[in-house]
Amino acid sequence: MGLGVIKSYIYSFAARFSHIALILGLAISYLLSEFDGLLYFHAAFGVIFGVAIIFRIIWGFIGTKYSKFSDFKFSGLGGYFLSFFSKKEKFIGHNPASSIAIIIMLSLGFICVISGLMLYGIDENSGIFAFLYNNYNELKFVKSIHEVSANLLLIVAIIHICGALIDKFIHKNDALNSMITGYKLTKNDESVKANLAQKIFCLVWILAIIAAFLYILNRDNFILKSHALKVDYSSQNAVFAKECGSCHMLYPPFLLPKKSWEIMMANLENHFGDDASIDEEANQNILNFLLANSAQMNSNKTAFNILKYAKNDQNIAITQNEYWIKKHRKIDEKVFLRDDIKSKANCTACHKDIQNGIIQKSLIDYEKIKRF
Numbered sequence: 001m002g003l004g005v006i007k008s009y010i011y012s013f014a015a016r017f018s019h020i021a022l023i024l025g026l027a028i029s030y031l032l033s034e035f036d037g038l039l040y041f042h043a044a045f046g047v048i049f050g051v052a053i054i055f056r057i058i059w060g061f062i063g064t065k066y067s068k069f070s071d072f073k074f075s076g077l078g079g080y081f082l083s084f085f086s087k088k089e090k091f092i093g094h095n096p097a098s099s100i101a102i103i104i105m106l107s108l109g110f111i112c113v114i115s116g117l118m119l120y121g122i123d124e125n126s127g128i129f130a131f132l133y134n135n136y137n138e139l140k141f142v143k144s145i146h147e148v149s150a151n152l153l154l155i156v157a158i159i160h161i162c163g164a165l166i167d168k169f170i171h172k173n174d175a176l177n178s179m180i181t182g183y184k185l186t187k188n189d190e191s192v193k194a195n196l197a198q199k200i201f202c203l204v205w206i207l208a209i210i211a212a213f214l215y216i217l218n219r220d221n222f223i224l225k226s227h228a229l230k231v232d233y234s235s236q237n238a239v240f241a242k243e244c245g246s247c248h249m250l251y252p253p254f255l256l257p258k259k260s261w262e263i264m265m266a267n268l269e270n271h272f273g274d275d276a277s278i279d280e281e282a283n284q285n286i287l288n289f290l291l292a293n294s295a296q297m298n299s300n301k302t303a304f305n306i307l308k309y310a311k312n313d314q315n316i317a318i319t320q321n322e323y324w325i326k327k328h329r330k331i332d333e334k335v336f337l338r339d340d341i342k343s344k345a346n347c348t349a350c351h352k353d354i355q356n357g358i359i360q361k362s363l364i365d366y367e368k369i370k371r372f
Contacts, residue, residue: 004187010092011182012194014202015067018056019179021209023157025049026109030154037366043120043127043224044216050113051212053106055205060106062201064192066092072099090173092190098175101160108153115146120224123301124360130227134299231357237289239282247276249348252357253293254303255318257310261290264316272317302359319344331369340368 029045032038060069077096083089094102119142121129132139168176178184194202215221233250234241244250253261265287268276278286295303295310302323309322318324328344335341341349348354352363 004185006186006189007183008092008186008188008190009182009192010066010178010184010190012064012067012192012198012202013182014205015056015059015063016179016182017206018052018059018209021052022049022056022109025052026153026157030150033150037361037364039124039361040219040224043116046113046116047216047223048209048213049109050117051209053109053113055208057106057110059201059205062198064194064198066094066190066192069103072102074099091175092184092186095167095175097163098160101156101163104156105153105160108149108156112146112149112153115142115149117223118142119146124226124362125228125300125358126226126360126362127224128222133227136299136301136304140301140304226360226362228353228358228360230353233355233357237286239285240289243278243282243286247274249346250355251318251347252354252359253290254295254298254300254357255306256290256295256316256321257307257313258291258294258296259313260310260316261287261294263314265290317345318347335369 025045025048029042029049032042032045059067065071071093073091073094073096075096077100080089080096089095117127118129118132118139120127121132122136122139122142124130125133164176164179167173174184184190216224219225231252233245241250256264264271265283268278268283291297295306297303305323306321309326311322312320315321336344350365350368351359352365353360354363
């Protein structure tokens with residue numbers, strides 16, 4: 001079936017607008033995931049992508065004819081591909097390949113967005129799933145789900161794009177043009193016309209994507225805001241804050257296992273080359289506090305990995321833990337020697353609020369790390 005001569009309006013503006021939002025949301029979010037310091041914006045564009053997915057799914061049930069899932073062609077995929085080198089059948093709506101690809105992409109996209117929001121809560125103690133922060137051990141598999149679904153989605157999207165380009169430039173069809181203009185050439189007038197309810201939904205759809213974008217720019221939004229609470233160690237244990245904080249930053253107790261704290265507190269007269277001895281009562285007070293808040297007593301991501309990579313039970317240096325080494329492996333050694341950092345142990349130089357027990361990627365000063 002060749003192209004017709006009648007210009008039919010097949011895809012509404014809302015459908016085309018959502019299509020663009022889906023493409024940009026996925027592309028920008030995926031690209032931002034590769035850059036340090038842009039985690040929030042990666043999540044933000046992921047949310048925009050999610051909003052576009054939700055509305056597209058609803059539109060698939062209540063929208064105009066050729067956007068409805070009921071109009072999708074799921075049979076005849078084999079014959080459709082076998083006719084690659086011959087004249088393909090002309091479809092007014094979606095062909096079998098695009099129909100299946102859209103369902104797969106919407107499904108993978110939904111999984112990717114939900115797992116991404118969950119991961120943001122688990123890793124960053126932020127967003128609507130922040131309540132999962134202290135369940136890292138049970139939910140660490142979510143990261144794999146997010147990465148696999150995102151990569152599969154990208155692969156399917158690329159195949160879908162390639163199919164659209166082949167359809168346009170090899171088979172000379174106008175499916176790609178219709179996603180830009182809304183029109184296809186048909187033999188009969190196949191134009192769709194939205195009813196009042198559909199028009200209202202389309203308007204809400206467009207406004208929702210725009211509103212979501214503007215809303216997400218404010219970091220104090222309900223969807224992605226941080227739920228991390230600063231720990232006031234001085235009020236929790238004044239002796240710990242006074243004795244330890246008088247010489248160096250206050251290291252969150254969950255950065256070392258119990259055994260490491262026991263070894264450290266038993267040998268304060270040789271504390272990394274200095275004599276940090278304190279009276280027995282103060283020593284026991286601090287030790288009890290450190291043990292009660294050590295890595296074993298926390299369920300967040302950092303504490304879990306500190307224990308996982310703690311191969312040497314005698315190690316008392318946080319910077320010698322394999323997990324610390326792994327997370328800082330890309331940083332040039334010269335960075336730690338700069339005047340504004342001084343040593344690897346000066347975590348506060350780059351990690352804002354670490355002295356209050358908060359460790360988040362969004363609070364890392366990546367620019368300081370990059371400056372030489």
